[in-house]
Amino acid sequence: MLFGTIFSERQHIAVPSWLQIKLLVYAMTAVSRLSVNVNAVAVLRNRRDLPWPSVTDLAAIALEAGAKGITVHPRPDERHIRKTDVHDLSELIGDRFPNKELCLEGYPSADFLDLVDQARPDQVLFVPDDPNQSTSDHGWQFDQDTSLLEHAIAKAKDWAVTVSLFCDPDPSAPDHAVRLGAERIEIYTGPYGACFDDPARAEKELAKVVATAEAARAAGLGVNAGHDLTVANIPALIVSAPFIREMSIGHGFTADALIHGFAGSVVRFRRALGEI
Numbered sequence: 258m259l260f261g262t263i264f265s266e267r268q269h270i271a272v273p274s275w276l277q278i279k280l281l282v283y284a285m286t287a288v289s290r291l292s293v294n295v296n297a298v299a300v301l302r303n304r305r306d307l308p309w310p311s312v313t314d315l316a317a318i319a320l321e322a323g324a325k326g327i328t329v330h331p332r333p334d335e336r337h338i339r340k341t342d343v344h345d346l347s348e349l350i351g352d353r354f355p356n357k358e359l360c361l362e363g364y365p366s367a368d369f370l371d372l373v374d375q376a377r378p379d380q381v382l383f384v385p386d387d388p389n390q391s392t393s394d395h396g397w398q399f400d401q402d403t404s405l406l407e408h409a410i411a412k413a414k415d416w417a418v419t420v421s422l423f424c425d426p427d428p429s430a431p432d433h434a435v436r437l438g439a440e441r442i443e444i445y446t447g448p449y450g451a452c453f454d455d456p457a458r459a460e461k462e463l464a465k466v467v468a469t470a471e472a473a474r475a476a477g478l479g480v481n482a483g484h485d486l487t488v489a490n491i492p493a494l495i496v497s498a499p500f501i502r503e504m505s506i507g508h509g510f511t512a513d514a515l516i517h518g519f520a521g522s523v524v525r526f527r528r529a530l531g532e533i
């Protein structure tokens with residue numbers, strides 16, 4: 258059979274069998290690509306002046322269950338992740354999970370760069386979010402943001418932190434990221450994730466993400482993807498771009514974990530990624 262169907266709970270996308278075989282080979286040799294974003298755990302905790310649910314305890318469960326790392330996106334108003342969470346997570350990973358990774362996401366303000374300096378995560382994702390934005394919804398406009406990014410990237414490099422830049426699904430973006438000296442990009446997958454009830458549109462959005470991923474790989478960048486990824490929409494993406502190194506997943510992961518538990522959802526997402 259030339260084509261198989263990548264099944265998901267809500268989406269079905271036909272992909273050639275050779276791509277599925279390629280994914281299997283990658284899966285057998287790769288470590289996990291799943292970085293669990295725990296922003297939503299902090300949202301829940303912050304409803305009360307109480308320390309539960311604990312961001313670090315749930316992060317530990319995810320790491321123990323096989324996630325590659327933890328991602329957080331502290332926002333200037335600390336509406337979910339607080340600076341103290343970042344320090345606690347950095348300590349957790351340093352003390353108990355030295356082979357796992359912490360990724361910090363944020364707009365490269367002086368305040369955020371100070372936090373990166375203090376926490377020294379494995380990776381930083383610079384995102385062009387303004388402080389009032391409810392969530393991330395676009396990548397960098399590279400022609401406008403050059404000097405801000407040059408400054409931030411130079412700092413992160415001094416601290417030996419891997420730099421990733423948040424990019425729209427646009428194949429021209431990776432060249433800008435290379436020119437600025439970034440090591441990776443994270444492709445914004447929100448438009449793809451928003452097509453959960455429209456398979457035809459999902460295929461079109463997926464094609465843009467994959468074209469961008471391929472351009473990034475050709476330019477020598479590591480390729481990450483994130484935003485609104487789910488157990489349902491990951492399989493078609495990973496089978497089309499099996500070289501993706503990391504997917505950071507928060508909202509969809511937490512929704513899934515409310516039903517299946519944090520450890521159970523790590524297994525479900527790793528299965529969607531073809532890793533187990």
Ligand SMILES: CC(=O)[C@@H](O)[C@H](O)COP(=O)(O)O
Nearest residue numbers: 296330362384392393483484
């Ligand atoms: C960079 C990105 O894609 C975002 O998804 C972000 O990490 C989520 O932020 P919120 O949890 O504040 O919506």
Ligand SMILES: NCC(=O)COP(=O)(O)O
Nearest residue numbers: 483484485505506507508
């Ligand atoms: N970088 C994307 C991320 O960390 C999580 O995004 P989402 O799954 O909460 O949309």
